[in-house]
Amino acid sequence: MAVSAPTGIDALLEQVRSTYARIGPAQAYEAFRAGDALLVDIRYQALRERDGLIPGALVVERNELEWRLDPQGSHRAPEATSHDLRVVVICNEGYASSLAAASLHALGLHRATDLTGGFQAWKSAGLPVTPSGA
Numbered sequence: 001m002a003v004s005a006p007t008g009i010d011a012l013l014e015q016v017r018s019t020y021a022r023i024g025p026a027q028a029y030e031a032f033r034a035g036d037a038l039l040v041d042i043r044y045q046a047l048r049e050r051d052g053l054i055p056g057a058l059v060v061e062r063n064e065l066e067w068r069l070d071p072q073g074s075h076r077a078p079e080a081t082s083h084d085l086r087v088v089v090i091c092n093e094g095y096a097s098s099l100a101a102a103s104l105h106a107l108g109l110h111r112a113t114d115l116t117g118g119f120q121a122w123k124s125a126g127l128p129v130t131p132s133g134a
Contacts, residue, residue: 013095016102022116025125028088032056037086038079040069042100043119047092052129054122057090065089065100070107086111094118 007015023031031037039057041048042065053059058079060068067075071082079085087109091097097114104112115122123129 013098017098020101020105020113022094022098023088023113024116025122025127028090028115028122029125029127031086031088037088039088039090040065041090041119042097043090043092047119049132051092051119051123052131054090054119055128055130062091062096062100066103066107069104069109071109083108084111085109087113089114090122091115091118093120 023037028037028039032039039054041054041057041059042062043051044061048059058077060077064075067073068077069080069085069087070076071080071085073080087101087104089097089100089104089112091100091114094115094117097118101112101114117124
């Protein structure tokens with residue numbers, strides 16, 4: 001059996017991102033406000049405490065994402081109602097969220113995407129952020 005050459009992270013990101021359309025901060029905000037998207041913040045707690053939260057976003061640690069968003073899963077979040085749910089995954093800068101969105105696609109969430117530039121792009125665009133614990 002032939003062993004294929006390892007894929008580097010940059011090539012992997014390019015590969016997974018080519019399978020869906022990413023979304024920018026303004027588009028994500030409008031889709032969320034229109035009720036057409038669930039924003040899911042996968043940043044770890046220290047980043048949320050440091051930088052704040054997106055009001056209305058569902059906070060799900062990355063290691064729980066698939067379990068919480070699988071509509072058929074026994075540990076699903078109440079928001080995980082259908083495979084047609086449009087999920088916008090948000091990490092800090094838009095890298096881990098790309099891999100997370102690809103994982104959601106593998107679960108059948110075909111409208112899953114991620115936020116280009118992550119939370120930092122959201123914040124830089126002047127979109128709503130509240131302090132953690134507010």
